[in-house]
Amino acid sequence: MERSENTLKLLFAKLLNRETISYLIFGVLTTVINIGVYKLCRTVHIEYRLSTIIAWIVAVIVAFVTNKIFVFESTNMQPGIILKEAVTFVTSRLVSGLCDFGFMVFAVEIIHMDDFIAKIITNVFVVVINYLFSKLVVFKKKG
Template sequence: MEILEKRVRMMRILRLLTNKEIILYLVFGVLTTLVNFGVYFFLKSFLEMDMLLANSFAWIFSVLFAYLTNRRWVFDSNVSGITAVSFELIKFVFYRGLSFVIDMLSMLLLIEFLNWKDFYAKLITQVIVVVANFLFSKWLIFKN
């Protein structure tokens, strides 16, 4: 019986990992990260923009890219009309801002108070942020 339970558990995990929505979310998450890096380094290196300003623009462009791709290809939002789409975008930006706060507080806790090395803190924090962003998007933003 124990072997059967382990097999069932493994099948559930495998089904979760091969879920189309999750795979697309991860693919577009990687692309969003590339947009963020690309915009940042273009503005910083080629236009010699201040680091904070370049990073702010990079965040804005990557959040807009993430919204458009998540809306269309990941969560297949059927919201229409300028008011409804605007409200959906506002929710998306709000929850991405909230995940940024979660990111910063987690880093502060892990590095400053628990004395973790920043690489491991960032790694754990990013897992938390990715999961939080997915849940925010699935349950609070694109809930069709």
Template sequence: MMKWLKDQYTKYNEVISYLFFGVLATIVNIGIFYFFDTLLNTPYLIANGLSIIGAILFAFFTNKKYVFKSNTTSKEESFREFILFVGFRLASGVFDMLSMYILVSLLTVDTNISKILTQFIVVVVNYVFSKVFIFKQEEGEHD
């Protein structure tokens, strides 16, 4: 049983790591949103934009180091990863902003509930972007 568990962990390490750090990035995202929206009474779309920026920065460093284990050696390659990561995350951020607008302004769903709902889809979209386009690994490069 222990060998099977270890084999499964090894086989799905990247997905498990992504989910773990994805949950943390989601907590950062929702926490920043709650701070600005609820505690400081910032307009919800501004609070959402700030939370997206905070989550993008947190997610870039954790995804690069712990999830996809990118070992870029040059500043140029690291910068390329950062630009691609931010670009794709901003694309999912547009979905996040649009979803928030529809849920809050058009459907009158609570801002914090709306934020949580949008995060489920955003996490999946961001994994695909990161895996396929940003932290691509050559064949045989996995740990």
């Protein structure tokens, strides 16, 4: 019994560290911005597909800055490094953005789900995918 408790404590400590907690905080912020921009676009009668794209662009910009500086603490500010990180970040976000867009079209047009509910659901999965890309590819620590 004690061994399983130690294993759970180690797993808990591994999962809940500064990086994952800050990613969750900034991930929630980015998600709120994504959904807020989407809702704002829809309020001014921008079609839901274009609203999804606009919200994605704004969220990616916010996410890159917060992930680089606060989450993964990538302190190298050389233009070449920033460019490389930005290109890799945007590319990985394009993959998750296409998943977001594809699910929105599927949910709204095929299964006739409310677009705002679909947007919330897809953002949960997008946050997880984006963390994995950022951790394992974009801001991967050397060594």
